[in-house]
Amino acid sequence: MKTSARNEFRGTVKAVRQGAVNADVILDLGDGLQIFANITNDAVEDLRLTPGRQAVALIKASFIVLSPDANIRVSARNQLRGTITAVMPGSVNGEVKIQLAGGRILTAIVTNDALQELGLAVGAACSALIKASHILICVDD
Amino acid sequence: MKTSARNEFRGTVKAVRQGAVNADVILDLGDGLQIFANITNDAVEDLRLTPGRQAVALIKASFIVLSPDANIRVSARNQLRGTITAVMPGSVNGEVKIQLAGGRILTAIVTNDALQELGLAVGAACSALIKASHILICVDD
Amino acid sequence: MKTSARNEFRGTVKAVRQGAVNADVILDLGDGLQIFANITNDAVEDLRLTPGRQAVALIKASFIVLSPDANIRVSARNQLRGTITAVMPGSVNGEVKIQLAGGRILTAIVTNDALQELGLAVGAACSALIKASHILICVDD
Numbered sequence: 001m002k003t004s005a006r007n008e009f010r011g012t013v014k015a016v017r018q019g020a021v022n023a024d025v026i027l028d029l030g031d032g033l034q035i036f037a038n039i040t041n042d043a044v045e046d047l048r049l050t051p052g053r054q055a056v057a058l059i060k061a062s063f064i065v066l067s068p069d070a071n072i073r074v075s076a077r078n079q080l081r082g083t084i085t086a087v088m089p090g091s092v093n094g095e096v097k098i099q100l101a102g103g104r105i106l107t108a109i110v111t112n113d114a115l116q117e118l119g120l121a122v123g124a125a126c127s128a129l130i131k132a133s134h135i136l137i138c139v140d141d
Numbered sequence: 142m143k144t145s146a147r148n149e150f151r152g153t154v155k156a157v158r159q160g161a162v163n164a165d166v167i168l169d170l171g172d173g174l175q176i177f178a179n180i181t182n183d184a185v186e187d188l189r190l191t192p193g194r195q196a197v198a199l200i201k202a203s204f205i206v207l208s209p210d211a212n213i214r215v216s217a218r219n220q221l222r223g224t225i226t227a228v229m230p231g232s233v234n235g236e237v238k239i240q241l242a243g244g245r246i247l248t249a250i251v252t253n254d255a256l257q258e259l260g261l262a263v264g265a266a267c268s269a270l271i272k273a274s275h276i277l278i279c280v281d282d
Numbered sequence: 283m284k285t286s287a288r289n290e291f292r293g294t295v296k297a298v299r300q301g302a303v304n305a306d307v308i309l310d311l312g313d314g315l316q317i318f319a320n321i322t323n324d325a326v327e328d329l330r331l332t333p334g335r336q337a338v339a340l341i342k343a344s345f346i347v348l349s350p351d352a353n354i355r356v357s358a359r360n361q362l363r364g365t366i367t368a369v370m371p372g373s374v375n376g377e378v379k380i381q382l383a384g385g386r387i388l389t390a391i392v393t394n395d396a397l398q399e400l401g402l403a404v405g406a407a408c409s410a411l412i413k414a415s416h417i418l419i420c421v422d423d
Contacts, residue, residue: 001279001280002187002282003184004184004279018302019301020301020303022231022234022250023303024322039145042147043144046145060274065287065418073420076325076418077322077325088162090372090373091373092372092376092377092391093372108286109162110286111286111343111377111389111391114287117284118284118285118286120286131415131418134201136144136201136277137145138144140142158374163375165374204413206356206357208354208357214351214400215347216349216392216397232301232302233299233305233320234320252306252414255357273393
């Protein structure tokens with residue numbers, strides 16, 4: 001199966017913590033990268049997510065907030081740092097590609113205004129902020 | 142493949158309109174239901190989305206806004222009307238299930254405060270509002 | 283701190299209510315404006331969010347739903363009313379700027395179709411609807 005989500009990061013479930021309706025899932029991608037996802041308890045059971053299980057985090061490019069700054073004190077549980085490898089401005093929105101640890105490429109869509117204002121250009125360091133509740137988890141079987 | 146997205150609606154691509162960076166895709170679910178998705182042009186090409194192609198819209202439960210009212214004038218391109226079949230309050234958020242045309246069940250997560258304030262209860266009519274940019278499209282092959 | 287999020291609203295934490303996994307945070311912006319955010323408990327503790335603490339709400343422009351109508355009965359906990367000061371249509375999406383109380387400017391990205399259909403033009407009153415789960419909170423220290 002292929003999805004429109006521009007970011008698909010494969011990893012291993014490290015921890016699952018269930019609440020009344022929602023659950024926190026931590027996915028270890030390797031190379032020191034972790035993804036925190038907030039999904040429903042139903043999804044945890046349906047996908048049989050337990051530590052050690054292989055899973056993929058899907059992140060839509062338009063859900064990502066970018067910042068040139070590192071270690072921002074922000075509620076978003078995911079803060080991935082890398083180097084910009086491509087910038088493509090559109091009419092209102094623009095696309096940015098960021099290389100993360102292990103050569104992974106992250107694609108983000110932000111406004112052209114943000115691209116200019118923040119000086120997001122090829123070669124610059126950049127942090128991608130993603131709320132745990134914006135991440136989808138999928139499994140192969 | 143299974144995903145944590147609580148809503149997976151299968152349909153046929155009806156139209157694709159490409160811009161500079163993003164594209165609009167209309168998916169016909171049958172039973173008079175349509176889904177409007179806003180995805181990247183790259184995704185349109187990668188998934189070979191053209192009219193007539195089978196595809197699935199994935200919608201995370203926490204991206205859905207609910208209203209008891211019908212035909213709200215709102216920028217959200219998706220406004221699906223149905224009847225509430227289940228409500229499960231949690232500690233902060235609660236889950237609502239809504240039956241749409243053709244027996245499809247839509248699952249939404251909203252705050253408990255919203256549940257009480259809007260009187261969202263089993264048997265009530267309810268609209269689900271979803272921005273086109275919050276929808277993921279996937280294909281089987 | 284600089285981010286690509288087009289909306290950064292500074293305020294004071296008024297209330298925090300923690301559930302099992304997620305928490306509700308109310309940020310008082312002044313001028314009668316409040317922001318309701320739904321974030322993880324971990325984030326509440328990590329950012330030391332308690333009543334009286336200064337914090338900033340980050341809202342990505344593409345997470346905002348617009349409506350010309352006031353006081354819509356909707357589950358979205360944030361409903362900010364203002365006057366449109368600018369509209370810039372793109373190829374698929376368009377950008378709208380809305381002046382809120384206290385001169386704050388809110389930027390939203392919606393589809394061009396929505397702009398036309400709802401008659402969103404400079405000078406018109408407009409409501410911005412934002413789900414609490416779409417808001418990021420950050421602190422300076």
